[in-house]
Amino acid sequence: MITRWLLTALLLRPATGLAKGGFAATKPKKKTKKAPKAPKPLEPLPPGLDGVPPVSRFEVLNADGIKPQFTGAFLIEDESVADDLVKEFHGRPQLRGMVSNAANGEPVVDTSVKDSLEMSFPANDPSIAWRRYLLSLKAAMGLYLEDYPYAGAYGAFSITGRTNVQLYPPSGGYKTFHTERTGRGEPEGSRHLVFMTYLNDVTDAGGTEFCHQNLIVQPKKGLTLIWPADWTFTHRGVPSPTQEKIITTGWFNFT
Numbered sequence: 001m002i003t004r005w006l007l008t009a010l011l012l013r014p015a016t017g018l019a020k021g022g023f024a025a026t027k028p029k030k031k032t033k034k035a036p037k038a039p040k041p042l043e044p045l046p047p048g049l050d051g052v053p054p055v056s057r058f059e060v061l062n063a064d065g066i067k068p069q070f071t072g073a074f075l076i077e078d079e080s081v082a083d084d085l086v087k088e089f090h091g092r093p094q095l096r097g098m099v100s101n102a103a104n105g106e107p108v109v110d111t112s113v114k115d116s117l118e119m120s121f122p123a124n125d126p127s128i129a130w131r132r133y134l135l136s137l138k139a140a141m142g143l144y145l146e147d148y149p150y151a152g153a154y155g156a157f158s159i160t161g162r163t164n165v166q167l168y169p170p171s172g173g174y175k176t177f178h179t180e181r182t183g184r185g186e187p188e189g190s191r192h193l194v195f196m197t198y199l200n201d202v203t204d205a206g207g208t209e210f211c212h213q214n215l216i217v218q219p220k221k222g223l224t225l226i227w228p229a230d231w232t233f234t235h236r237g238v239p240s241p242t243q244e245k246i247i248t249t250g251w252f253n254f255t
Contacts, residue, residue, distance in 0.1 A: 042126055049132060053078040055139040058223055062215040071213060071233070072147060074140040076222035081136050082199040084129035085248055089165045092119045115172035120162035121248075133248070134159075137195060137224065141252070144193075144226045151228075156255050157192045163250030165199075168206075170244060173237030177211055180229040180251065187253060191229040196249040198223045206240030219245055 044050060058075040062068050076082065094117045121130045137159075145152045168174075181191045196208070198219035207216040208225070211234045217225060227233045229251065237245070 042131070045128060045131060049128060051135075052139050053081050053132060053136045055136055055143065055224075057143060058220075060215065060217050060225075062213055064214060068210070068213040068215050070148060070228055071210065071215065072140070072144040072226040073217070074143055074224045074226070075220070076133075076136045076140070076197065076224060078136075079221055081129075081132050082197065082221050085133055085165060086199050086246060088121075088127055088129045089119055089167065089246070094119045094167075114174045114176075115168065116174070117167045117169075118164055120164045122162055123159045133197070137197075140195070140224045140226060141193075151193065154254075157252045158255055159250060160253045160255060161187050161251065163248060165248045166246065168237065168239070168245045168247075170242050171239050173206075173239040173245070175236060175239060177234050177236045179231045179234045181231075187251070190253045190255075191251045192254050193252040194225075194227050194229050194233070194249070195252070196225045196247055199246040199248060200244075202240050202243050202245050204240045204242045205238050206243055206245045207238045208235055209238050210235045219247075 054077040056075050056077060058073040059067065060071065060073045121127075125131075166174075180194045181188050183189065198221060200219065201221050202219040207218045209216045210227075212232055216238060217223070
């Protein structure tokens with residue numbers, strides 16, 4: 001009788017550590033997060049292409065014959081740096097240049113504002129063309145910081161996002177005045193300096209016009225401009241009626 005009572009009590013007692021059916025429940029194993037794989041080290045650049053391409057200062061003057069402050073101009077003297085970027089551009093998928101995003105996230109294309117074909121390089125792109133350009137760009141930035149040392153005094157910065165290559169057909173371009181930082185949202189909010197390199201020569205108009213500097217820069221292959229990202233350097237592209245223009249452009253962001 002006592003034995004039957006104990007058995008009944010045990011069966012009616014709330015199960016502790018028992019699963020349905022009376023089997024012992026096993027504690028769920030904690031899932032361990034796998035550490036992200038380290039990026040594969042890049043192969044060394046081929047001999048002869050592993051040095052820093054020569055970069056020199058280049059003089060640009062505004063309509064008054066004055067060199068504008070804070071606009072750095074530097075020439076990548078090895079034209080193969082620009083030529084190889086153009087080859088990469090033509091070998092990769094391209095998109096129509098967008099001017100903004102719609103409310104649903106879809107890109108807005110308006111060729112009356114911006115008429116271009118574009119592709120982009122991620123900051124860690126492994127191609128030889130990109131890596132050689134990056135070496136040249138770092139050399140140009142070194143010269144810019146020699147001229148304007150306080151540009152490097154307020155925190156670390158680097159290329160963190162994608163760098164765009166843009167081809168503008170005859171009569172194309174980014175035709176409206178714009179600036180590179182228009183709010184506090186990212187990635188725009190942390191943009192520090194802008195860079196742009198012309199990848200071909202343009203002789204029939206086609207320059208870059210800086211509104212407040214009274215400056216139009218004529219495209220020359222390898223010519224690289226660096227300037228602050230703020231509204232004080234509002235600019236636009238001047239369309240060439242007969243020639244295409246191809247550039248690469250991006251940003252140094254505070255990190």
